[in-house]
Amino acid sequence: AQKVTQAQTEISVVEKEDVTLDCVYETRDTTYYLFWYKQPPSGELVFLIRRNSFDEQNEISGRYSWNFQKSTSSFNFTITASQVVDSAVYFCALSLRNSNYQLIWGAGTKLIIKP
Amino acid sequence: NAGVTQTPKFRILKIGQSMTLQCTQDMNHNYMYWYRQDPGMGLKLIYYSVGAGITDKGEVPNGYNVSRSTTEDFPLRLELAAPSQTSVYFCASSLTGTPYEQYFGPGTRLTVT
Numbered sequence: 001a002q003k004v005t006q007a008q009t010e011i012s013v014v015e016k017e018d019v020t021l022d023c024v025y026e027t028r029d030t031t032y033y034l035f036w037y038k039q040p041p042s043g044e045l046v047f048l049i050r051r052n053s054f055d056e057q058n059e060i061s062g063r064y065s066w067n068f069q070k071s072t073s074s075f076n077f078t079i080t081a082s083q084v085v086d087s088a089v090y091f092c093a094l095s096l097r098n099s100n101y102q103l104i105w106g107a108g109t110k111l112i113i114k115p
Numbered sequence: 116n117a118g119v120t121q122t123p124k125f126r127i128l129k130i131g132q133s134m135t136l137q138c139t140q141d142m143n144h145n146y147m148y149w150y151r152q153d154p155g156m157g158l159k160l161i162y163y164s165v166g167a168g169i170t171d172k173g174e175v176p177n178g179y180n181v182s183r184s185t186t187e188d189f190p191l192r193l194e195l196a197a198p199s200q201t202s203v204y205f206c207a208s209s210l211t212g213t214p215y216e217q218y219f220g221p222g223t224r225l226t227v228t
Contacts, residue, residue, distance in 0.1 A: 004157075033214040045158075045205065045219040052214060091157060095214065102173065103217065105157030 006106035023092030031097035040088040119220035138206030147189040151202040
């Protein structure tokens with residue numbers, strides 16, 4: 001079965017702290033894609049990153065970084081020096097090569113950054 | 116460039132009423148999707164379309180219908196609204212399927228009472 005688990009329902013940190021959002025996925029497919037989306041309080045969903053199953057290189061984009069580890073089926077997201085504007089719900093999602101149309105979504109992690 | 120637009124933003128329906136949620140994209144994307152998001156949950160796929168004239172069911176299609184007569188438009192029809200359909204509805208589009216990212220509209224908040 002395919003599944004995405006975001007075990008952290010809500011995380012609250014003080015501004016400038018680093019924070020890691022966990023994502024664990026399940027699939028038997030060898031070709032798959034992992035995504036992170038951000039949903040700020042305004043409600044729209046914003047694409048952050050996509051990784052394919054053959055590329056385990058970590059990715060860094062400014063204060064954001066992603067750690068993909070196939071050995072633990074995890075695709076974790078770290079925000080360095082968090083800012084209030086990072087407050088949002090973050091979703092991890094899985095897409096399989098043999099399922100062209102569907103994203104399998106985690107339940108999301110609500111991140112609260114306190115000033 | 117508007118991206119994906121949805122109307123209305125908010126709607127209150129009485130049980131048994133029907134309505135159509137509109138979705139339009141101007142990116143010439145082939146694939147379009149309808150999701151619902153219940154409070155505190157991830158998104159669930161209702162219907163999707165891989166091109167004009169082609170639609171298929173997602174995970175939770177019961178109580179909904181779609182059509183895709185043009186590349187740009189993908190309306191979602193709710194027949195005989197029920198309280199269980201109270202949710203936020205998102206339309207999305209992508210160039211093709213996996214691995215392309217999906218672009219989302221702003222959502223429609225629907226309450227059925």
